[in-house]
Amino acid sequence: MTGTAKNWKLVVAYDGTDFHGWQMQPGLRTIQGELQEALGRVTGEAPLPQGSGRTDTGVHALAQVASFVLEAKIPAENLVLALNRTLPEAIRVVSAAQVPEGFHARHSTVAKTYEYRIFLERSRDGKNGTELSRLICPPFLARYVYPFPWPLDLDALKEAARHFLGTHNFLSFAATDPDLATRGTEAAVEDEDGVPQKNAVRTIFGSEWHRQETPDGPVLIYRVCGNGFLHHMVRNIVGTMLDAGRGYAPASTIPAMIAAQARSAAGPTAPARGLFLHSVEYGD
Amino acid sequence: MTGTAKNWKLVVAYDGTDFHGWQMQPGLRTIQGELQEALGRVTGEAPLPQGSGRTDTGVHALAQVASFVLEAKIPAENLVLALNRTLPEAIRVVSAAQVPEGFHARHSTVAKTYEYRIFLERSRDGKNGTELSRLICPPFLARYVYPFPWPLDLDALKEAARHFLGTHNFLSFAATDPDLATRGTEAAVEDEDGVPQKNAVRTIFGSEWHRQETPDGPVLIYRVCGNGFLHHMVRNIVGTMLDAGRGYAPASTIPAMIAAQARSAAGPTAPARGLFLHSVEYGD
Numbered sequence: 071m072t073g074t075a076k077n078w079k080l081v082v083a084y085d086g087t088d089f090h091g092w093q094m095q096p097g098l099r100t101i102q103g104e105l106q107e108a109l110g111r112v113t114g115e116a117p118l119p120q121g122s123g124r125t126d127t128g129v130h131a132l133a134q135v136a137s138f139v140l141e142a143k144i145p146a147e148n149l150v151l152a153l154n155r156t157l158p159e160a161i162r163v164v165s166a167a168q169v170p171e172g173f174h175a176r177h178s179t180v181a182k183t184y185e186y187r188i189f190l191e192r193s194r195d196g197k198n199g200t201e202l203s204r205l206i207c208p209p210f211l212a213r214y215v216y217p218f219p220w221p222l223d224l225d226a227l228k229e230a231a232r233h234f235l236g237t238h239n240f241l242s243f244a245a246t247d248p249d250l251a252t253r254g255t256e257a258a259v260e261d262e263d264g265v266p267q268k269n270a271v272r273t274i275f276g277s278e279w280h281r282q283e284t285p286d287g288p289v290l291i292y293r294v295c296g297n298g299f300l301h302h303m304v305r306n307i308v309g310t311m312l313d314a315g316r317g318y319a320p321a322s323t324i325p326a327m328i329a330a331q332a333r334s335a336a337g338p339t340a341p342a343r344g345l346f347l348h349s350v351e352y353g354d
Numbered sequence: 355m356t357g358t359a360k361n362w363k364l365v366v367a368y369d370g371t372d373f374h375g376w377q378m379q380p381g382l383r384t385i386q387g388e389l390q391e392a393l394g395r396v397t398g399e400a401p402l403p404q405g406s407g408r409t410d411t412g413v414h415a416l417a418q419v420a421s422f423v424l425e426a427k428i429p430a431e432n433l434v435l436a437l438n439r440t441l442p443e444a445i446r447v448v449s450a451a452q453v454p455e456g457f458h459a460r461h462s463t464v465a466k467t468y469e470y471r472i473f474l475e476r477s478r479d480g481k482n483g484t485e486l487s488r489l490i491c492p493p494f495l496a497r498y499v500y501p502f503p504w505p506l507d508l509d510a511l512k513e514a515a516r517h518f519l520g521t522h523n524f525l526s527f528a529a530t531d532p533d534l535a536t537r538g539t540e541a542a543v544e545d546e547d548g549v550p551q552k553n554a555v556r557t558i559f560g561s562e563w564h565r566q567e568t569p570d571g572p573v574l575i576y577r578v579c580g581n582g583f584l585h586h587m588v589r590n591i592v593g594t595m596l597d598a599g600r601g602y603a604p605a606s607t608i609p610a611m612i613a614a615q616a617r618s619a620a621g622p623t624a625p626a627r628g629l630f631l632h633s634v635e636y637g638d
Contacts, residue, residue, distance in 0.1 A: 085493040130494070150490075159496040206434075209369040210414070212443040214494055284568070 078149075079169040080105075080119065080136045085160040087213045087343065092125045092134070094118065101125070104161055105136065105153075112152040113142040122175045122182065122350040123262040123299075128342035130214065132185070133164060135350045137175035173352070176263065181275065181351040183295040184304045187344050188312075189215040190222060190290060208286040215289060216344035222290065222315040224279060230314040230321035231277040231292065233328070234307055241270040241331040243310070245302035245339075260301045270331075273297045293348065302339055310337030362433075363453040364389075364403065364420045369444040371497045371627065376409045376418070378402065385409070388445055389420060389437075396436040397426040406459045406466065406634040407546040407583075412626035414498065416469070417448060419634045421459035457636070460547070465559065465635040467579040468588045471628050472596075473499040474506060474574060492570040499573060500628035506574065506599040508563060514598040514605035515561040515576065517612070518591055525554040525615040527594070529586035529623075544585045554615075557581045563595075577632065586623055594621030 082105065090098040094106065102119060110116035119136035144152075146166045153163045172178075189207045207217035244259040244267075259267045276295040281288055292311070294304060314321040319337065327336045366389065374382040378390065386403060394400035403420035428436075430450045437447045456462075473491045491501035528543040528551075543554045560579040565572055576595070578588060598605040603621065611620045 083490070083493055085496075154490065159491070160493045162490045162493050162496075164490055206367070206438065206446045206448055207443070209367055209444045209446050210498055212369075212446075 074143075075139045075141050076143075076168050077139055077171050077173055078137060078166060079173060079175065080138075080166050081164040082131065082134045082136060083162045083164055084131050084134065085213065086125060086128050086130045088160060089127065091127045091129070092121050092123075101131075101134070101161060102136075104157060108153050108157045109138070109140075111156050112149065113140055113144065115140055115142060120175050122179050123347075124264070125345075125347055126302075126342050129345045129347065130343075131347040133349045134347050135175045135352075137169070137173055175350075178352050179298075179350055180353050181295055181297055182299060183276075183293060183348040183351075184299070185346040185348045186292040186294075186304060186308045186340065187215045187346065188222070188290040188292075189217045190288060191217050191219050211284070211286045211289070213343060214346075216341050218312065220316040222312070223317065224281060224290065224315070226317070226321055227279045227290070227292075227311055227315040230311040230324055231279055231294075233321065233324040234274050234277045234294070237271060237273040238328050239269070239271050239331055240300055240303055240328070242327050242333055242336040243303045243306040244270055244300035244333065245306070246333050262299055262301055264301065267300065270300055272299065272303075305340045305342065305345060306333075306336055306338075308340040308344070312340065313337040358427075359423045359425050360427075360452050361423050361455050361457055362421060362450060363457060363459065364422075364450050365448040366415065366418045366420060367446045367448055368415050368418065369497065370409060370412050370414045372444060373411065375411045375413065376405050376407075385415075385418070385445060386420075388441060392437050392441045393422070393424075395440050396433065397424055397428065399424055399426060404459050406463055407631075408548070409629075409631055410586075410626050413629045413631070414627075415631040417633045418631050419459045419636075421453070421457055459634075462636050463582075463634055464637050465579055465581055466583060467560075467577060467632040467635075468583070469630040469632045470576040470578075470588060470592045470624065471499045471630065472506070472574040472576075473501045474572060475501050475503050495568070495570045495573070497627060498630075500625050502596065504600040506596070507601065508565060508574065508599070510601070510605055511563045511574070511576070511595055511599040514595040514608055515563055515578075517605065517608040518558050518561045518578070521555060521557040522612050523553070523555050523615055524584055524587055524612070526611050526617055526620040527587045527590040528554055528584035528617065529590070530617050546583055546585055548585065551584065554584055556583065556587075589624045589626070589629060590617075590620055590622075592624040592628070596624065597621040 084101050090100050092101045094100050094103040102121060105119045106116050117138035119138045122135045125131060149166045150163050189211055241259060259270045261267050274294060274296040279290060279292050282291055292308060313319040368385050374384050376385045378384050378387040386405060389403045390400050401422035403422045406419045409415060433450045434447050473495055525543060543551045545551050558578060558580040563574060563576050566575055576592060597603040
């Protein structure tokens with residue numbers, strides 16, 4: 071960074087449906103690529119914004135954080151307005167701020183929170199499950215929820231969520247990379263940025279379900295906060311909890327799934343479109 | 355209709371963003387075209403579903419009604435499930451029912467209700483308008499609202515809405531077709547289905563604004579119910595009310611705009627994406 075260059079922190083919301091995830095890829099529409107191009111149009115510079123972590127295709131963000139260095143002198147409010155004028159509406163810059171030189175959106179992360187949203191096509195509470203209209207996921211929600219086709223027991227989901235609290239080895243909930251797997255179990259796990267991890271131990275600070283009414287019907291929301299996540303970890307935890315919620319595998323078996331430290335011991339991967347990066351915490 | 359054929363009424367919700375409106379057009383993705391193809395895949399027949407009226411590109415529906423005749427014997431619930439399995443998720447069949455032979459989705463209409471949704475990028479109530487985050491339309495709302503860039507006075511909107519109640523000649527609020535216009539004022543107006551109308555007199559039963567909280571921020575919603583609407587009529591009424599709400603043309607001038615019976619006397623056309631066909635009433 072030269073003497074005049076400034077380090078920036080951007081908070082960004084996006085609808086991930088029509089993008090190939092966060093990370094720039096040649097010839098594909100990505101959030102990182104769109105942001106870099108927009109910065110280029112606005113400032114004449116095109117630094118590659120570093121995200122707090124990658125998000126996969128179809129995953130959304132309420133408040134992704136990105137950092138980059140700019141030579142241009144531009145007031146923060148003007149940068150926000152100018153970027154939003156040129157970005158597609160599916161990507162919105164929520165705020166921009168100059169930050170100390172040492173700040174890095176990924177390396178400085180202290181905790182991250184994800185949300186997973188489910189539309190209940192059938193519920194166990196009362197007769198709703200027999201009403202045909204309850205079977206239909208409204209088109210205005212379809213991009214932002216997993217329309218779940220089986221009845222779900224909210225109490226079982228809540229019990230399942232509690233088993234993930236605390237510090238565990240999450241190998242059973244990490245996407246396995248076939249290339250890495252041939253080199254042995256220890257290297258077969260990646261973090262959200264595709265970096266091979268020697269260890270899969272992470273701490274979960276919060277893990278809970280709640281039901282929220284929306285103009286288009288009730289949605290079940292899972293919120294999980296941790297000091298870090300492995301690739302696909304939230305979606306694998308959700309898929310496992312949904313097995314418990316529908317009575318397919320009791321919540322009480324989850325500690326054994328964790329202890330097994332094997333992907334095959336846990337449940338399926340929930341679809342990307344229900345997942346939102348909710349917020350990223352820094353030590354500031 | 356042969357002796358065995360049945361008349362059907364379908365209620366359909368759709369996100370109009372990625373379609374070229376309701377009406378079938380060769381080579382373009384339309385709601386009517388998608389429904390006809392889905393009926394063909396499910397029943398082997400492909401009747402053209404008749405809608406309660408056209409909706410333009412980008413306009414949504416919470417409960418559009420379509421009618422058609424089928425030879426196939428299929429329980430209503432199975433028809434709904436089978437259609438939803440093959441339709442794109444942006445189009446959902448909410449219900450299906452066999453109806454008497456005389457029912458026609460358009461001709462049998464008694465009243466229609468539309469909604470128009472606005473995201474307030476700046477509001478007049480309090481200091482919110484100065485908060486940068488209030489300027490950002492969340493990407494999860496952007497397809498379904500008009501993000502309005504000026505402060506709006508809800509009381510002025512409510513006053514404006516009252517002026518449209520009752521029976522009026524709505525020529526000032528009808529899209530003008532340049533081809534028809536050359537043949538004289540009387541024929542220069544179309545209904546929602548592009549049918550030239552000798553008269554533009556319509557009765558508005560309800561016309562009101564309310565503010566609704568959503569998980570992504572407050573939205574202003576206009577709901578209007580009438581015995582019929584001319585092409586672009588709701589969007590022209592909304593554009594005119596927004597002029598009043600932002601203090602550009604007082605609500606008290608609306609009666610004179612109506613009396614002028616000239617499109618140039620009224621306000622601009624509000625964008626399609628904020629408009630929802632809310633419901634269609636029949637005499638049943």
